[in-house]
Amino acid sequence: MRYSIFFYCFFIMLKLHAQNLVPNASFEAYALCGTEITCKNLTPNADAPCYSTCCSSGLPESPDHTISGTKNWWAVSRVNYINGGTPVYISGCIINNWIEEQASTGKHVNTDWYRPRTGNAYILIRTYGGWDISNPQDTTNTRDYAQVRLTVPLQAGCSYEASCYVLNQHGYNDFPSSLSQGTQQADGFGLYFSKDSVYRHYESGQYRALTDIIPQVSNPAGHLLTDTVNYKKISGVFTASGGEEWLVIGNFKDNAHTQAVYNYLDKAVYAVDDISVQEWKPDLVSFTDTTLCADSTLTITLPEGLKEYKWSTGETARQITIAAGNGRYTVEASNGCTILRDTFYLHAVPRYTALDLGKDTFFCKIPAQYALTSPVRFDSYLWSNGAAAAHISITKADTYWLEGTYSCGVLTDTITVSAFEKPDTILLPAADTVLCSDAFLDIELSHAAMYDSYQWNNGSAADRLRIHHAGMYSIQAYTPEGCEVLDTINVSMIYPPANIHISDTLLCSGMQLIVSVPEQAGYTIRWYDGTAAVHSTIYQEGEYWVDIENRCYTVSDTFQVHVVDCALTIPNLITVNGDHKNDFFEIQTAVSRTLEIVLYSSWGRKVYASNDYKNDWNAEGLDAGLYYYQITDSVLRKKYTGWIQVIK
Known part of the structure; x- marks a missing residue:
């Protein structure tokens, strides 16, 4: 009986009571070089028992050779490097020694293709393509087959599960082997059980592939074995006729019935690992x-x-x-x-009549520990937010639904959780503001219809306030549901600037006049020429103005500047006789200012000095005569010297 083959990309754990009837199922056991038939002329090396690559040339050609390099496994045909017929044995021991051998010649070694599924060893089997020297148009007889003797014969009428793992060994061209590179992808692969071993001797081109045999387990037709990364499982269940003691693996279909991607000259080479034959003991029921x-x-x-x-x-x-x-x-x-x-x-x-999450719910603020819980128990839960537990925490307003699944079916319900959306501010103006000292401000509630009671910090219960004073104004407002909203606004007052007055002024010709106004925080100064400093410098005669302003008020002043000749008129004679005429040394000028003066006698003795002369010297206590003066005008940056005669 033939059964379909199933592919699995994952590893299925074997039952603890299952026994694999295939010895050396993962090809890990091997004989030392020098004892197997193809290496009989080599001397064993205890330090490197697989030093010679000839040990990887192929499996022993016949069960007649009782010593197998791969332990328990044999080829179906005699060794033939041109037409094939012998699977290649690959192990970590062989790879490592080959790397050392190639390194000694300076060659680069690529071992990316070396991929055992488990352990360190596997075999390579050609299932399609190649070149047949006796018949170049038909490559069927270039196939490889491997056979093994089971640990015990199969029982008649007993069902067995047979399986193996295969990997398309694309790129196998760096290892010295008759297989060379495998680039083909084909579907032919099976497992055949027989009472006696299968052996086809090659003599004068008479070796033939096993296309006259129907395997108990086969890869489904059309399922190309293309994966070069992950091993694919080929398995099936069959009923034994009884006494089957030998297992053969390979492609049992001729070229006409083997589906492949490329033509018959391209080889399909597969790594084979983890062969299993065990009594079929499936779970009767998938649940307990x-x-x-x-x-x-x-x-x-x-x-x-x-x-x-x-x-x-x-x-x-x-x-x-x-x-x-x-x-x-x-x-x-x-x-x-x-x-x-x-x-x-x-x-x-029992069957539930309905799923009820409760009535739609409103909160002024959703409680920190608020949750929705299924009122009944289900096998599985699915909430609108993706949660799969019996309850979910609610942190925001939304519409939520629950889908509960149990043995009787699926029930659903929806609930809306809404919450008061507290505004950032409810007062208009929305931000702190300033008020002109002669104005009023109306503080109102935005969306006043949302609230049904109010309480201001000044005791008012109205929905608006008219104010005329600086201060902090706050309100507590309540919605019909009892949700409280608080808001505060600070009002500052702006007052007029202090009045300014700048007198009309005389300016000495060629000099400058610096005019100042008091500096006041929060106010802007603007002079006649557009400048905004506290001081303004004037050089010529004219009418001038200045403004001081804030957001609410402006004060202004206008003043005149007249330019005059400020030269000093200094007398050269005073008569101190009590007639109140020319009794003092009086210096005349159009603009009063500070003058420094020093007087000396004709003998050079200082008789008078003043840093701010007030025209008050009359030679009191001094004799009549000539006196020398020095006058300093700091405004005009000039000095005057000369003689004054005093007559008494």
Whole structure:
């Protein structure tokens, strides 16, 4: 009987009670060089037992050679490097010694293709293509096959599961081998079981591929084995005729029935690892404990290929239907050589009438620990936010739904959780503001209709205030649901600048006049020429003005500047006789200013000095005569000297 093959990219754990009937299933065991048939002339090397690459040339050609370099495995045909027929044995020992051998010649070694599935060893099998020297148009007879003797013969009528893992060995061209590079992708691969070993001797081109054999397990037609990275599992279940003791692996289809990507001259080479043959002992029931809706039934179907079914209900069919109810059930079935048993439990679940998450909910502020919880228990939960627990924490307003799945089906419900969206501010103006000292300000509530009660810090309960004073104004407002909103605004007052007055002024010709106004924080100064400093410098006669302003007020002043000749008129004679005429040394000028003066007698003695002369010297206590003066005018930066005669 032939069964379909299944592909798996993942590793399936073997049952603890399963026994693999394939010896050296992963090719890890091997004989020392010098003892296997193809290396019989070599001297064993205990430090490097696989030093010679001839040990990797191929499996022993016949079971007649009882000593196998790969332990338990043989080729189906005699060694033939031109037409093939011998799988290649690859191991970490061989690879490492080859690397050392090539390194001694300075060659670069590429071992990217070396990929055992488990352990350190595997074999390479050509399944399609190549070149047949005896028949270049038909490459069927260039196939490789490997065979192994099982640990025990198969039992008649017993079901077995056979499997192996294969990998397209693309790029196998760096290792010295007759296989060279494999670039082809084909679908032909199978596992054949027989009572006797299979051996085809090659003499005068008479070697033939095993295309006259139908394997018990085959890769499905059209399923090209293309993966060059991950091993693919080829497996199947079959019933033994009895006494099968040998397993052969390879391609049992001729070229016409083998699907491939390229033409017949391109080789398809596959790494093969982890061969398994074991008694088929599937799980009868895929579960041990399950729930069932109280008003429904459960149909159970056992795996195909078993026989002698026996249920604890008394039924003997492969498939039965059980009505809902709590209970323990057992089932037995035979795989042809072993009675398999399984036990499972059923638990009845009542059907819920509905799922109710409750009424839609409103909060002024969603509580920190608020959660939505399913009122009934389900097997699985799916919330609108992706959560899969029986409850979810709620932190924001939204519409939430729950989909609960249990044995009786799926129930759903929706609830809306809404919350008061507290505004950042409810007062208009929205920010702190300033008020002119002669103005009023109306403070109002934005969206006043949202609130039904108010309380200001000045005791008012109105929805607005009219103010005329600086200060802080705050309000507590409440929505009809009782949600509180607080807001505060600070009002500052702006007052007029202090009045300014600049008198009309005389300016000495050729001099400058510096006029100043008081500096006041928060105010802007603007002079007649557009400058904004506290001081302004005037050089010529004219009318001038200055403004001092803030956001609310402006004060101004205008003043005149007249330019005059400020030269000094100094007398050369005074008569001190009490007639109040020319009694004092009076210096005349159009603009009064500070003058420094020093007077000396004709003998050079200082008789008078003043830093701010007031025209008050009359030679009191001094004799009549001539006196020398020095006058300093700091404004005009001039000095005057001369003689003054005093007559008494």
